[in-house]
Amino acid sequence: MSSRIPIVPENTEPLPRLRENEGMLSWVASVDHKQIGIMYLICCMVFFLIGGLEALLIRIQLAQPEFGFLSPEVYNQMFTMHGTTMIFFVVMPFLIGVGVYLVPLMIGARDMAFPRLNALSFWLFVFGGILIYYSFLTQSGAPDVGWFAYSPLSEKPFSLNKGPTYWALGLLATGIGSVASGLNNVVTILTMRTPGMTMRRLPLFVWMILVTSFLLIFVIPIITSAFAMMLLDRLLGATFFTPAHGGSAILWQHFFWGFGHPEVYILILPAFGIISEVIPVFSRKPIYGYEFVAGSTVAIGLLSLGVWVHHMFAVGLGDVTNLYFSFASMLIAIPTGVKVLNWVATMWGGKIIFATPMLFATAFIIEFVIGGLTGVAIASVPIDWVVTDSYFIVAHFHYALFGGSLFAIFAGVYYWFPKFTGRMMSETLGKWHFWLTVIGFNLTFFIQHFLGMMGMPRRTYTYHDFPYWGSMNLISTIGAIVLAVSVLVFVWNILQSLKRGEKAGGNPWNAWTLEWATTSPPAVHNFDLVPPVRGRRPLWDLAHPDMPDEPDAKVV
Amino acid sequence: MEKLGGLFNPSSLEMDAMTDLTVYIIVISAAILGIIAFAVAYIIIRYRKKPGDDTEPYQDFGSLKLEIVWTAIPVAIVAVLFLLTCSTMNVIQPPVKDHEPDLVITGHQWWWEIYYPKSGVVTANELHIPLGKYLLIRLESIDVIHDFWVPELARKIDAVPGHPNYMWIEATKPGVYLGACAEFCGAQHANMRIRVIVENEEEFKEWEKQQLVIPATPRAGLAGEGAKLFQEKACMNCHTIMGTAAAANVGPNLTHLNKRQTIGAGVLTNSPENLAKWLTNPQKYKQGSLMPNMKLSDNDVQALVAYLEALK
Ligand code: HEM
Ligand SMILES: [Cu+2]
Secondary structure (H helix, E strand, O other): OOOOOOOOOOOOOOOOOOOOOOOHHHHHOOOOHHHHHHHHHHHHHHHHHHHHHHHHHHHHHOOOOOOOOOOHHHHHHHHHHHHHHHHHHHHHHHHHHHHHHHHHHHOOOOOOOOHHHHHHHHHHHHHHHHHHHHHHHOOOOOOOOOOOOOOOOOOOOOOOOOHHHHHHHHHHHHHHHHHHHHHHHHHHHHHOOOOOOOHHHOOHHHHHHHHHHHHHHHHHHHHHHHHHHHHHHHHHOOOOOOHHHOOOHHHHHHHHHHHHHHHHHHHHHHHHHHHHHHHHHHHOOOOOOHHHHHHHHHHHHHHHOOOHHHHOHHHOOOHHHHHHHHHHHHHOHHHHHHHHHHHHHHHOOOOEOOOHHHHHHHHHHHHHHHHHHHHHHHHOHHHHHHHOOEHHHHHHHHHHHHHHHHHHHHHHHHHHHHHHHOEOOOHHHHHHHHHHHHHHHHHHHHHHHHHHHOOOEOOOOOOOOOOOHHHHHHHHHHHHHHHHHHHHHHHHHHHHHHHHOOEOOOOOOOOOOHHHHOOOOOEOOEOOOOOOOOOOOHHHHHHOOOOOOOOOOOOO | OOOOOHHHOOOEHHHHHHHHHHHHHHHHHHHHHHHHHHHHHHHHHHOEOOOOOOOOOOOOOOOHHHHHHHHHHHHHHHHHHHHHHHHHHHHHOOOOOOOOOOEEEEEEOOEEEEEEOOOOEEEEOEEEEEOOOOEEEEEEEOOOOEEEEOOOOOOOEEEEOOEOEEEEEOEOOOEEEEEEEOOOOOOOHHHOEEEEEEEOHHHHHHHHHHHHOOOOOOOOHHHHHHHHHHHHOOHHHHOEOOOOOOEOOOOOOOOOHHHOOEEOOOOEEOOHHHHHHHHHOHHHHOOOOOOOOOOOOHHHHHHHHHHHHOOO
């Protein structure tokens, strides 16, 4: 074994020691990746409840045509904050948080490469969230120009209130934190793997976090510059995005989607990673086609950088431009399809245990395929011209983000909760949560495909009483209420299980990756002894010395 | 059964093409979803772990052959889809070259201005077009980005300030079609509606002729009083009425208001009672609208309604 040259310099100052001060301070001052990870998850849970409440208010307002539950101003604030919250303060930090917790454990490391930077990223995220939500308390109220804040609507002449300013400032702060997280992950994964953990033996979750982290590093600076320009416009009277004074309305959209499209892969790739860990363990088989699952992630990451104009087909950029971006967007279907088929093949011939994590992972496949197929449809320019900015799109991205990312997150929470806390979650409540979520989710969103095709525009606080619109919207609202109940069951399950869940032991699922080789919850220093890594499933190799995954692999 | 709108009732050449494409895609997608759902259902039934069986299944790491097959299949599907996309685009988007537009539609927060450059007709929120004519429409915006969308008749197209866009349309069925703004444009985005009246050539010509007549300004009676009020109050600062001094463009042109079916870009049907309600407090019916509450007395409202009713 060649000597490993440390690329990350060792800390000379000792890090603050954990549990030195018991109680709150040990958390606030923590630089331990596990504590920071848990804090991410708790904050995301709080934001999820807030974002869900906003969604419920939106849906109640739309339960009937011409309903007067929310005023137009409040409605517009609600959908803006709902979208912003779910994207930037729920799904993205959740996946970053799970990554922060698990990546060092999965690669057999003691901590992240830059523990203090890790804490800074987290606190910037919290700070950004507080800043955005503080806007509710200001006189002019929360941002109300949509989560993509198109110019010139979000510019001073058309939005005199301060909401969009808070929006840009808050997201600027979290964005800086996200870039730092991305860098931290990349350095950690590339330099801190335990001996024997080659890139080809990396758990798939870590692969996907790696690709996601590169995306963060490349694309967040795009939107950060756009936020800075928007703030210059709003605060100092620059006119980057106001056509009336020589700026360009479309420029903002290029910036926004240049970031925004890769962002949706930032939200889905780690989710793919979770699914790629859960399905093999509960099927009792290795992942089918590891190289293809990892390789297709890289392909998706690269392609995602070149497709942003598919959000702008109606802007009028010309047929040649539109067709190029249409083609590039359709290409993403290929590596994505490869992934789905490999997951199905992993289950094929297995001995599947349908514990709650596996239920969510299985449902994920179906829901995500629906979201993916409608995604391919709207990559076709003429179809996009028909359904863009209608409820069809609302249905599409909820199938991708809720049926996709969020279902994977639920699978991940049930899977790793024993590792995080030392206790199992209740399977009974878990099954209730699962079925209520599946029923509520499909009830809410499937019908919206048809509403969109029938002509219902999105982001409207009210609609005319066209044939069937009222009853279809009512069904959707009932679905949202079922979803709200399912979330309550989930929260209850977490609280109950924390107190009286069954003790988990080190490896309750009989899984194979390194995080399961330590106690639950892991000790401060993670591992007493990292098991030897001679293949992709170190704990399988330990348990089955007669049939290791890579029979010829040498001990290092 | 009442008629479904949107994609379920395509009424122009362009929508026919787009509907066909959508149907193809739905069929292909449903087939793919069906296959995967079937496979998953089969797996759930067939490969569930039996109680008491604690052996591990055969450890299968993958197959290069299969990977190649299931990379090739989506490649083929994408190729077909892309060709279909190109051919549909060809139908919808013939080149503009040096055509003069037949119609100029301008988005305003939260109403539509409509101008027929070939005849000079100006109206708002209600668009009359002749059946079976190939029309070139030019889209503009005066303030923020809007999006013109009449689901039965045409593709969506943004009205972007400083960036005019063009769209072709040929209606194939007469009727009244309802549309809306599809790009979020502020407080009353929901009530930025548009109606398109597709009528045969003679009816359209008739309408156009009538729109070009400048209505006489009433001099006496309640309507005459209203006409005076219109010039004295702030109404004329924002609206145009041909044949009078009012020539502003902040709100809709009111020259032939009586001939229109709705007011407030679709919030109320056009009747004297509704007009009175609107003038008394537009904010009640369209909260956030750029037309302020003018604090008119009941008498003034009645006079103005009488005047506007006379604008045939
Ligand atoms: C709790 C269940 C949820 C319900 C009932 C729900 C409902 C809705 C509805 C009705 C809209 C459309 C608002 C409008 O067009 O006026 C919307 C928008 C949106 N939702 Fe959700 N949603 C839910 C969960 C989620 C999740 C989990 C995510 C993402 C991870 C999400 C992301 C978004 C985004 C990005 C928008 C767009 C906001 C905009 O148009 O600016 N939602 N949601
Ligand atoms: Cu608009």
